[in-house]
Amino acid sequence: MVTAKKWVFVQPSKGFPKISDFKLEEEKLRPIEDGEFLVEAVYLSVDPYMRAYMYRLPKNTTMIGGQIAKIIESKASEFPVGKYVYSSSGWRSHTIINTKQLSDGIGLPTILLPDFGNLPLSLGLGVLGMPGNTAYFGFLELCKPKQGETVVVSGAAGAVGSHVVQIAKIKGCTVIGIAGSDEKGKWLTEELGLDYFINYKTQNIEEELKKAAPNGIDCYFDNVGGEISTTIINQMNTFGRVSICGSISGYNATETQKVSSPYFAIVGKQLTLEGFLVTRWNDKWLEGIDANLKWIQAGKLKYRETITEGFDNMFTAFTDMLQGKNTGKAIVKV
Numbered sequence: 419m420v421t422a423k424k425w426v427f428v429q430p431s432k433g434f435p436k437i438s439d440f441k442l443e444e445e446k447l448r449p450i451e452d453g454e455f456l457v458e459a460v461y462l463s464v465d466p467y468m469r470a471y472m473y474r475l476p477k478n479t480t481m482i483g484g485q486i487a488k489i490i491e492s493k494a495s496e497f498p499v500g501k502y503v504y505s506s507s508g509w510r511s512h513t514i515i516n517t518k519q520l521s522d523g524i525g526l527p528t529i530l531l532p533d534f535g536n537l538p539l540s541l542g543l544g545v546l547g548m549p550g551n552t553a554y555f556g557f558l559e560l561c562k563p564k565q566g567e568t569v570v571v572s573g574a575a576g577a578v579g580s581h582v583v584q585i586a587k588i589k590g591c592t593v594i595g596i597a598g599s600d601e602k603g604k605w606l607t608e609e610l611g612l613d614y615f616i617n618y619k620t621q622n623i624e625e626e627l628k629k630a631a632p633n634g635i636d637c638y639f640d641n642v643g644g645e646i647s648t649t650i651i652n653q654m655n656t657f658g659r660v661s662i663c664g665s666i667s668g669y670n671a672t673e674t675q676k677v678s679s680p681y682f683a684i685v686g687k688q689l690t691l692e693g694f695l696v697t698r699w700n701d702k703w704l705e706g707i708d709a710n711l712k713w714i715q716a717g718k719l720k721y722r723e724t725i726t727e728g729f730d731n732m733f734t735a736f737t738d739m740l741q742g743k744n745t746g747k748a749i750v751k752v
Contacts, residue, residue, distance in 0.1 A: 544747030565590035573641030722746030
């Protein structure tokens with residue numbers, strides 16, 4: 419009988435998450451049945467969406483999240499022992515998965531991990547997983563960038579933002595990224611080819627955008643929301659496109675945020691704004707992974723991971739990510 423560790427969600431956080439909002443428990447798993455397989459987590463993901471979804475989660479259930487896991491026992495022929503899967507099993511060390519229930523409550527699919535060649539398996543949680551597809555489909559399908567256009571990406575040093583920045587460069591755009599440290603800016607400009615970097619903590623975004631984009635902004639990929647996004651939208655060109663991925667600036671707020679309205683610009687510039695969930699493209703999931711893999715192999719797409727060691731440190735990795743301490747994808751190595 420296998421004993422699993424799991425992080426249980428106790429209650430929604432009021433403000434920034436506290437360790438008392440979670441508890442680490444053990445659970446003895448029953449034997450698997452026909453059509454089921456047992457996995458052991460190797461890498462687990464921490465992502466901003468987890469904070470946003472906390473208010474929807476039932477109390478005293480396993481905390482949500484994706485993981486790369488190894489199949490250690492199977493009674494499902496299509497999921498053989500020794501293979502690796504991506505699944506949304508949450509913050510658990512071991513999980514029994516039923517082949518009749520291969521998507522979670524958020525709608526992300528459980529899949530056998532494609533062959534990444536010599537690349538690390540952990541990329542299945544980043545550039546070759548959900549964040550990679552979020553960047554690929556969310557940017558290309560909604561912003562529809564054209565060569566020569568100017569693109570702004572907020573949260574540009576995160577798992578999704580740093581990916582969008584590079585796709586925009588691949589498509590021949592001028593790219594402006596916004597993040598919260600000069601160290602991140604150095605990585606974005608020197609390694610990822612960003613044309614212009616703005617440190618939102620130390621610089622005036624409105625003034626810097628006027629310097630970086632004197633002819634206006636055509637596409638905006640929004641990871642943060644709040645006043646930053648209003649400032650960017652106000653400087654967009656007619657018929658500009660905005661892809662709204664997240665609003666991390668407000669995830670830990672204890673009061674309603676007061677933000678200047680961007681509606682005058684939205685109407686006057688005839689802008690298109692669209693929010694999305696990456697599950698919209700579940701039917702093309704492997705298409706996004708394959709495209710991103712080919713870009714990596716061609717040297718057009720780079721990645722960085724911030725790895726925390728140890729399943730017991732899930733909460734620390736989660737809160738570090740929420741404070742922007744990660745560069746690229748935040749991952750926990752079991």
